[in-house]
Amino acid sequence: MTKRFFIAILLIAVLLTACNSTPTQTQVAPPAPTQAPVSPAPTQAPAGNTSPTAYPPAQPDLPAPTTAPMAYPAPDPSLPYVIAGRDALAKALSLNPDTVKAIAFEAVNWNDACLGVANAGEVCAAVITPGFRLTFEASGMRYEVRTNDTGEIVRVIK
Numbered sequence: 712m713t714k715r716f717f718i719a720i721l722l723i724a725v726l727l728t729a730c731n732s733t734p735t736q737t738q739v740a741p742p743a744p745t746q747a748p749v750s751p752a753p754t755q756a757p758a759g760n761t762s763p764t765a766y767p768p769a770q771p772d773l774p775a776p777t778t779a780p781m782a783y784p785a786p787d788p789s790l791p792y793v794i795a796g797r798d799a800l801a802k803a804l805s806l807n808p809d810t811v812k813a814i815a816f817e818a819v820n821w822n823d824a825c826l827g828v829a830n831a832g833e834v835c836a837a838v839i840t841p842g843f844r845l846t847f848e849a850s851g852m853r854y855e856v857r858t859n860d861t862g863e864i865v866r867v868i869k
Contacts, residue, residue, distance in 0.1 A: 786816040786845065795862030796845045800854055803867045814853070815846040826857040828866040840864070 786793050793813050801808040821827050821842055825835035842859040855868040 786813050786843075788813055790862075792843050792858040792860065792862035793845065795865050796843075796856035796858050797847060799865040800847050800849065800856050800867050803869075804849055804854075806849055811847050811849040813845060814848050817844050818842075819844050819857075821857070821859075824859075824864065826859065826864060826866045828857060828868060 788794070788797070793816070797811045797813060798808050800806075801811045804811075819842055821840040823829070823835040823837050824840050825833060826840060826842060829835050840859050842857060842864070845856045845858065847854045847856060857866040857868065858864060
């Protein structure tokens with residue numbers, strides 16, 4: 712029993728020591744230059760060759776990176792924020808909600824609690840509000856609806 716207790720205490724002490732140790736860094740000065748830097752000598756083309764020095768082929772033009780957020784097609788129509796957006800758009804257009812179809816969505820961090828769309832005279836809290844930009848189709852037209860991540864705040868873009 713005493714031997715096991717002693718081994719357990721020793722093991723705990725070793726583990727605690729290993730956890731608390733911080734590696735020390737020694738600074739090494741860079742070696743002093745032994746001679747002045749030498750610039751490479753220009754190369755000459757072989758006699759009879761008048762073409763310029765060949766460089767590696769240029770890289771093909773690559774597309775510029777996009778800063779647009781990724782849109783995800785066909786959101787699940789049973790999600791609360793999709794239902795809230797669909798119902799708000801249907802109400803604004805005086806349509807039956809079943810005729811409004813969600814066709815795309817993307818996750819967005821809005822800059823304020825009004826989802827970037829303040830009504831006249833409305834004061835919006837300046838807080839980052841996670842949510843979604845939804846695209847719906849109704850009566851042959853496309854509409855944008857913005858929601859927070861739960862669907863409690865909904866803004867139909869007109």
